[in-house]
Amino acid sequence: MSVPAFGPVRRAYEDLVARKTLTPDPAQRDAAGEFDRILTDLTGAKTKGGFFGLFEKQMSVKGLYLVGEVGRGKTMLMDLFYSALPFAEKRRVHFHEFMDEVHVAIAAFRKSAKDSAADPVDAVTKPILKSGLRVLCLDEFHVHDITNAMLLDRLFSKLFAGGVTLVATSNVEPDGLYKDGLNRQLFLPFIALLKEKTVVATLLSDQDYRRLKFAGQHVYAFGTGPEVDAAMDKMWLRITGGEQGAPGVVESIGRQIPVPLVAMGAARFNFADLCEKPLGTRDFVRISHEFDSLVLDSIPQMGRTKSDAAKRFILLIDSLYDRGVKLAASFAVPLEQLGADEKTAFEFQRTLSRLTEMQSEEYLAKGLRDAPSV
Template identity: 75%
Template structure:
């Protein structure tokens, strides 16, 4: 077991949880990650100590939010894992964690609906989407993968967060880039610069220069697919699961998607494990699979069957699922009842399945497994 002596200099829910994982051998302790855990402890302590305010108070008072954190670093350095520990340790209910692009999609959809329903050009759609957030009492907003690449988000962010910060919302965000490089070379970027100043006014900006690419280490030298049925295949998937979670068995959880909940049989350390029917024999669609691909960097699917005409709907969902995981760069582990080239036996989906099999072949390659997540465009709500 590899630990660092600086554990004694950091105490708090995130640092303690991190130290416990290192002691258990789930992760290799890294001084940079430990420093980031200490910064998250500071935010957690401030948010936990802050007294919630009533709706009218939040509307008319202008409370100063607890100073947040903007944690940036290269892919695979542990940002998501630290956010997991932080969010789980925050003892208040008025908290929310969501992928940045999903959050912005929600804001745009809310404003579009407001414009359609309200007459009068003086109405403010930004205020309309902020008001229910304030009314809910939200005190902590955690955004994964903060990255601005389109002008619609760039032009909205200042007005949106000016109001959220004014109502006492604390922001914790992870990103692959420093704030000064957000929307770099974007159209009319000078109009975006006030948001960068606003952001730095309300968050501590910290880098995470961890020494290792932990996400890549999970899959180095691993066979991610197994074929056939029976206890040996299951055991192979169990071993892969424990490898990518660092030995954590995992617990059931949920993925929030368009106001409903998708059950996740097992989730741990940024990974999720499903049986094939959990994803492909339930009424899920592309937007749901986008949510899953944004929430997890690794997904295991057990017992993928051969899909003939009797499983036509399941085959279509499987095609959508693989498309979304592939576009995002999510790492896939799976057990298949038959070889890949025999999976699709429905002539109605034969053409699409050719692309799916090609992607499945690529997704087990060392090159694919070594790459980080892609910043695939999210599906903009309309």
């Protein structure tokens, strides 16, 4: 019997199915095949020789725009693809964060530019192309505001011309982007470009796997000791589909934040790892974009001696809540006894209300959304 020749993404997918981390899903298998097609094209891509070979450029490879409803596994598949890419000239970033970077670079250029005729978009694309980037993976592609709508065509025309392959996930198909937006006709060329440079595929899975994982779960445990730890371990394994996970890092403004355990889009931290380290809002927003679920162990009662940690905890919960990240946590004391310092008592009221909502069936069933920029 001949064994089907799967590509690396499909193989990684089948491995996870064999380990029972993933439930087999035919729609996801097909999508894995789409990712493998790009891998094959990229690894077989020849360089296009320029004048005496001096201006050699990567032949452009058609990317993928993967559309699907929430929790269908788009990000999971994109992560498998990203890990399978056998070169370093790749980047995976949340679309909203990428566009923030673009705006920061344009603003910096405008402030310093001597040549007012120069195109600010070049200030963004030149360093990217100079870095030799071959694949840009953008998670959660969507367009709501006019600034991005009017910028995307110029931005991506330059990136595509430089040989970058775009891989994007989205809840909206290209024709639905910036729907009913102001001056939408000016946005249409970008839709045409997107369709030309990517294969648009729909992930027609029936399941919202995120919802399935959290439905009916008690995500908070109270108290300390081996029983609570065991409950948290169980919750972690439920969230990761049985994967123990391994240490990882989150890149944040040129720094690396260590993550004790990472698996299947989830991260596990101790309270002290996040709230007793010099981390701030930006770091928490980064973490919220990187993971869709977070397990946080050993949240203590925060009295006067812990007021810095309490302030960080408030910021952390705000970031997780704004993005819709699912939180499983163990608390030393009941929620209403958590904030025991009059200095932070007022802000803590909001945190308590959010923590209460974050364990609700309704919150746990919701998808992710953009966290506001900082």
